[in-house]
Amino acid sequence: MIVKKIKNENDKPKAWQIGDLIDYIRYPHNKNPQEKVAYAGGRNFISNTHHGQKLEMVFLAKESAHSKMPVTHWIFSWQEGEQPTREQVEELVDVFLEKMELAGHQAVYGLHHDTDNYHLHIAVNRMSPETGKVVQPHKGFDKREAHKILALIEHKQGWKSEENALYAVLE
Numbered sequence: 170m171i172v173k174k175i176k177n178e179n180d181k182p183k184a185w186q187i188g189d190l191i192d193y194i195r196y197p198h199n200k201n202p203q204e205k206v207a208y209a210g211g212r213n214f215i216s217n218t219h220h221g222q223k224l225e226m227v228f229l230a231k232e233s234a235h236s237k238m239p240v241t242h243w244i245f246s247w248q249e250g251e252q253p254t255r256e257q258v259e260e261l262v263d264v265f266l267e268k269m270e271l272a273g274h275q276a277v278y279g280l281h282h283d284t285d286n287y288h289l290h291i292a293v294n295r296m297s298p299e300t301g302k303v304v305q306p307h308k309g310f311d312k313r314e315a316h317k318i319l320a321l322i323e324h325k326q327g328w329k330s331e332e333n334a335l336y337a338v339l340e
Contacts (some may be wrong), residue, residue, distance in 0.1 A: 170251075170328050172319045174312055175242040184227045187240050187292075191223045194279040194290045204283035205222050208255050212232070212266065212276040226275050229296050236303040239296040243315065246288040248329050253280065258289060260310075265291060268304045268318045273299065 179186050197204035215220045226240065233239045245261060247253060253261070258280050266272045275294040280287060295304045309313045316335040323330050326340035 170206065170248065170323055171246045171331055172315045173244045173246075174315065175244060177238045177242070183230060183238060186238065187227050187230055188223055190240065190242055190292050191219075191226060191277050194277050194292055195219055197279070197281055204281055206282045207282050207287065208258055209277075209279040210262070211278070212262065213273055214275060222275075222277060226277065226292075226294050229298060230277060230294055232301060233296050233303050236295070239303045240292055240294050241295070241311075243291045243293070244288050245291070245319065246286050248331075249285040251328055252287055253289075253326070257326050261289065262291065263320060264325075265315075265318055266293065268321070269293070269311060269314060271295065271304060271306060272293070273297070274304070286308060292320055 177186070181189070193200060195206065195209050197206055200274035211222045214225050216222050216225055222325060230239045243265070247314060258278070262276065262278055266274065266276060271293055274297065278289060278291045280289050295306070296302070297304055313335075320330070320334065320338050322328065
């Protein structure tokens, strides 16, 4: 497996960027007809609908005066031939949010399969709904933590590691 944090290089207003990201995660075929969503979900929202969750994330993120973009986009990608179940996706999201210290934060995720590799997009709002402040996971060393999470998920779920993986779980 691999993990990537997608850099935000968009000049659109915050609300449009978040809305576009959420729409892409849940409905990728609207931008690319070959891209399909196998499974999608959301966490820590009042609403159960796509539109409602999108609005909730946008409005909470707009409350942040100090962060240009409090919503981060992560991708976990499995190797060719590996296909996670819904339960495995849910476990990955649980572990990711917990270990990133974002367990109570809004998150939208979708498992896509438009390539030979299944991949999971996760958009997480770092704006805390409790404190109203933007959380900086692991003091900015969130990519390092994401690689640790990746090793943990590979170990727990039995996925194959990349050859030059940064971390591995030892017995």
